Amino acid sequence: MPFKLSNRLEPLKYAIRDLVPIAKEVEKESGRVIYLNIGDPLKFDFDTPQHIKDALSKAVEDRWNFYSPSEGIQDLREAIAYKERTFNNVQVNPSHVIVTAGVSEAINFVAAALIDAGDEALIPGPAYAPYVNFIQLYGGKPVHYRCIESEGWKPDLNDIKTKINERTRFILIINPNNPTGAIYDEHVVKEILDLAATYEIPVVSDEIYDRIVYTEGVFKSTASLTKDVPVIGLNGFSKVYLMTGWRLGYIYVKDPTEKYVDNIVSHLNKLARARLSTCTPVQKAGVVALRGSQRHVKEMIEKLRERRDYSCKRIDEIPGLSVVKPEGAFYLFPKIDLNGKFKSDKDFALSLLYEEQVLVVHGSGFGEGGENHFRSIFLPPIEILEEAFDRIERFCRKKSA
Ligand SMILES: Cc1ncc(COP(=O)(O)O)c(C=O)c1O
Structure with a gap:
């Protein structure tokens, strides 16, 4: 052979x-x-803060050592909805949350769920590299949109506009950004949402650094600003909760139109089921991370x-x-x-x-x-x-x- x-x-x-x-x-x-x-x-x-470490040990002792539901334990999905509401002003239904093994797995899920061979996705230029990898893995083409260094690495709306075509499956925002450290003004995020609305494309928003900001009030979560565009939010515990090695993240879908949300969530859940579940005791600790001392x-x-x-x-x-x-x-x-x-x-x-x-x-x-x-x-x-x-x-x- x-x-x-x-x-x-x-x-x-x-x-x-x-x-x-x-x-x-x-x-x-x-x-x-x-x-x-x-x-x-x-x-x-x-x-990692001590109370989160203690929660992990306790979860193991309390025999939370079984496979969890594929979309994540209910406690954690509710805690994620609470966190998004409290810190990001995003009203998300816990049933529209899927727990993943870090945002890395979430990126893989989103690319798998939205990209077929020959499809395109608009991503920032420069962008965190796994977006390129996972889009390519599914036969897609990552298309970088320009970010303007002299304007604090602000996305160039005109460039985004000229690069949208009938194969564009999503527009990605990474905010706060890796690698540039930029935070996008509220009006920039709104303009991207408006463009997405015009062309009926969802926006994927990676907000893993949402609370690592040096001026309060500047960061606004994309899902808190959407009026008519489905936003697929990606976030996790690695950075803000100092849990890089624990591999915990999540995807949520916020769709003000309510037209697409069920389809997107059930599509993503197919992938979640295919890999059974994420680590159950770590999910228990994730609840304490979100609801405990900050x-x-x-x-x-x-x-x-x-x-x-x-x-x-x-x-x-x-x-x-x-x-x-x-x-x-x-x-x-x-x-x-x-x-x-x-x-x-x-x-x-x-x-x-x-x-x-x-x-x-x-x-x-x-x-x-x-x-x-x-x-x-x-x-x-x-x-x-x-x-x-x-x-x-x-x-x-x-x-x-
Ligand atoms: C923008 C961005 N998204 C996702 C990730 C991956 O994070 P995780 O540890 O949750 O897989 C990183 C890690 O550096 C990142 O910078």
Whole structure:
């Protein structure tokens, strides 16, 4: 029997982890690498709040160790509706919520449910890479719409408009954004919704960083603003509740027209059933995360704000780099302007890794619009950021000399 692997996985790439094997080699040869590539707060001085950890142990002791309903335990779906109502002003019916193994699984579900071969989806340029992967996995074409750096990475409405066609199956908003850290103004979100209404296309809104914002009141959930467009909301526990390794997320459908919601939910539920369920004790802990103390969120933002401000100040002092100050999440997306010193942004990232042992992600790994940029996290404590930016500064000064 000839052994053959599928062709379908050929195009899949994940820039955020692609350079890690090289970094491990560099580490063996030239000492400590500072990893600024992965957005995982738990790798630094952030930890899952104790009451959430206790809830997980208790769930296991209380024998919540069975398969849960595929769409998630009812308690959690209700807690998610409560959370969306309380923090995002979104009225969502718990029966329109599906619990997933992280937002990553939610992205897979949404792409599988909406994309057939030859279909297109409009996604930000640059965008969090798994959207590209999962759309391609189902034979679709991710089409990046322009985001305007000089206007705080605001989506270009005209560009979206010119790229909509009869094969466009959804428009994606990532807000707050990864990799740029942008938060979209309410009127921008409304304009995207209006366009979606005109062409009768649903909007998918990834809001995993919804509470990691540095100015209160700026972020508005897409589903809270929709009047006539179905919004498929994606959210999770990894970032705001410091539960990256626990793999818990969710999808909800908010459809003011009520025309499409049942179909979308039942389509998504087919996938949910095909993979049985997500981890039941983790779901029990998720209820406590959403309904219990939220004190850690404020503490996390205070730490991150100081780290963001420090990082932006350092970048502003480095020749050849400039950055739009992020308003949310924990990423910086600086522009590299080193007059042809590098063949590409990947060349920049690799040279920085070899010469100064700092690992960042090349901007083109986030698709169109990411070229000539890199993405760095600002999660580490100031001492580590200081060392990292000293190295980046030395590197850029050498190259610009
Ligand atoms: C915009 C965005 N969506 C989804 C994810 C995946 O999150 P999860 O850990 O819930 O799978 C990430 C992780 O970095 C992200 O930045």
